[in-house]
Amino acid sequence: MARDGSPIVEILAIFAIVFVLQYLAALFNLAVLAGLFVLQPPIESSPWTAVTSVYAHANLSHLVSNSVAFVLFGWPVARATSRAKFHAFFLATGAVAGVSQIVVTGALASAPLVPATPTAGVLGASGAVFALLGYLLAANRLSTSLGGVVSVPRWVTAIVFVIVAGFVTVATGAPGVALVAHFTGLLFGLVAGWFRVLRV
Incomplete structure (x- = not known):
């Protein structure tokens, strides 16, 4: 495992x-x-913002809350993988979460009989932070030990992941929060943790 720099500090x-x-x-x-x-x-008018928005924050409290959660959930994951894999995972899950927020809310806003408004804009690392949380939940020693003892069909695992992602998303929801991005990040993290994609 490469120890040539801390992706958390970076x-x-x-x-x-x-x-x-x-x-x-x-x-x-x-x-x-x-x-x-x-x-x-x-999104196609400024595609680079799918990347830059992951590292941007609306205000100081947004920055601090995301940074604290990032350190809390990211530190154990960073210690278990390579620097390059950690950066790639963080950026990819954050970008996918942000894009999903824009796409889903835009689709809902144009659907008939659905009282929704499209997301005006998304920024922040919370989608990637939720992905780190999901990875921790699915790839920790307890989860993998139970997975080795108890045989669970993949479709049951998929349903459990969706329920967990939905529950955590709703429990952390607040006005102005990108719930679709949080759900997407957590779900991607759970799946990535299940397959241990960050293993070195």
Whole structure:
């Protein structure tokens, strides 16, 4: 396992740098710079924001809460995998979670008889943080030990993952929270943990 740097410290540093850039963009009213960080529809008009939005945050409390959860759930995962795999997992799950939030809420808003509004924009690491939580839940020693003793059909496992992801998402929901992104991140993390994709 590579120990050539801490992905936790590196990602926290990226959070801080991006937050400073966001602050400067707001302070000097730099619309061009501000548009680099928020993932919003139509996604194809600024596809890079699927990446940059993962490291951006709406305000200081958003940054702090995501950073604390990131350290809490990310630290054990980072210790069990390589630096490159951790970064790739964090970025991929965060981007997929953000894109899913935009796509699903956009689809719901255009559906007849569904009182929903499309997401104006998404930013933050919470989708990736929920993926780290899901990975921890599914890939820890207790889960893998039970999986070796008790034979459970894959379809039952899939249903349990969806129920757990739904329950945790609803339990952590609040106004303005990207629930679809949280659900997607957690579900991807559970599946990745089940298959132990970060194993080295």
